[in-house]
Amino acid sequence: MLIVLGAATASFLATGGHTLLPGIPRYVEANIGTSCRIKGNISINxxxxIYHVPGQEYYDETRISAQYGERWFCxxxxxxxxxxxxxRR
Structure with missing residues (x-):
């Protein structure tokens, strides 16, 4: 049992401490409509x-990954x- 826990912990840490959910696409940018355009992003570092609004410097580059708890806001x-x-930018 200890070996299984060690392997699971190593696997978890190898992904940067994030738990991936199977079957969810890496970037979820579904049909969000025109009113919910604010991107809620979680800093890797x-x-x-942090949320980004249209027109901010990194808005277009920011991707929402729902499996990491990121989301859209209206x-x-x-x-x-x-x-x-x-x-800030």
Whole structure:
């Protein structure tokens, strides 16, 4: 049993500490409509929850990965209420 736990821990840490869910595409950018365009992204380096609005410097490059807890918001108020902060650039 200890070997199984060690292997599972090593596998978890090898992915950067993220748990991947099977069957979910890497980037989920489904039909989000026109009203929910705010991208809620989690920093790989700090784990900080940051949202990006259209027109910001890295908005187009930012991808939402639902398997890591990233998501779309319909308003900045929604993002802030969920504990996310606005990107500085």
């Amino acid at each position: 700090s784990g900080e929850r 308003s900045e108020a929604d993002a802030q209420a969920a504990g996310w902060r606005r990107a």
